[in-house]
Amino acid sequence: MSEKKYTVGQLAKSTGIKSVTIRYYEKIGLLPKAARSESGYRLYTAQDHSRLRFIRRSRGLGFSLDDIRELLSLADQQQAPCASVDAKVNQQLEQVRARLKDLQAMEHELKRLNGCCEGGVIFNCRIIETLSNETVGAGSPTD
């Protein structure tokens, strides 16, 4: 008995990853080259579906495609220690936290700016003024 096969569109629908993206993943070697029907259509198996779900989930956690490539290759080495997987997750967590910190700083600043001019004209606009102000590390060209 041969496995059930799916077209790229069916896979797309069931994973939420677009057909173009799936082909792109194949092109960059993130997915193995799909089998083809007589007429040249790609044919996918349940395994591909699972791999794609893995990718989608990892993307959702902010992993880069390169990271995911590594994770996938790790996932295939069932007897390897999972310390390296752990390390990747840890690393990603720190990256996310760093970006969080940046964004929080942005939010703070934007909140400060938001609504600080009440119906005036730009000449008196505190926002524009603030944006134009000196910042650390941006002195005059003669510094």
Next chain:
Amino acid sequence: MSEKKYTVGQLAKSTGIKSVTIRYYEKIGLLPKAARSESGYRLYTAQDHSRLRFIRRSRGLGFSLDDIRELLSLADQQQAPCASVDAKVNQQLEQVRARLKDLQAMEHELKRLNGCCEGGVIFNCRIIETLSNETVGAGSPTD
């Protein structure tokens, strides 16, 4: 008396924006075309310095270059109402908050994954297992 002029490198050093980037900003019309010395070097004024500082500060708040283009053109219309500036800031604030929400969800998930396998092998790795799991909107291809 003619203004003091600065080279691209001097401007770069004092604004923290690299020379290449400054040239790039000129190329895409974010900065006006700089005057040139006899030998073809770009010559910048204090005004350019201020404009660049504005860009840097806005970038730091996460504004896109297109947003900044608009902000700059608004900043030049001193008698226009600053409602549109306000709106841009507001919009940016919401975008930042949306990204924050995403990142917080990522952090939450990563924290959950982090360190959940204790020195085992990948075959038993809870992380890999979790990443492979079904998610909402990612059923089987036959759904």
Next chain:
DNA sequence: ATTGACCTTATAGCTACTATAACCCTTATT
């Protein structure tokens, strides 16, 4: 037979830079 919804490929575009190559200018030192 023809429509419409799918599939195929190759190529270019997107953001905001960064890297590279190959060359010209200025300044200081030998």
Next chain:
DNA sequence: AATAAGGGTTATAGTAGCTATAAGGTCAAT
């Protein structure tokens, strides 16, 4: 005066992770 270091100039290609476009082949139904 020659030369070397450290600027500057241009054009072009590469980065991530897709998305859009064009120009065509396939499949199922009418």
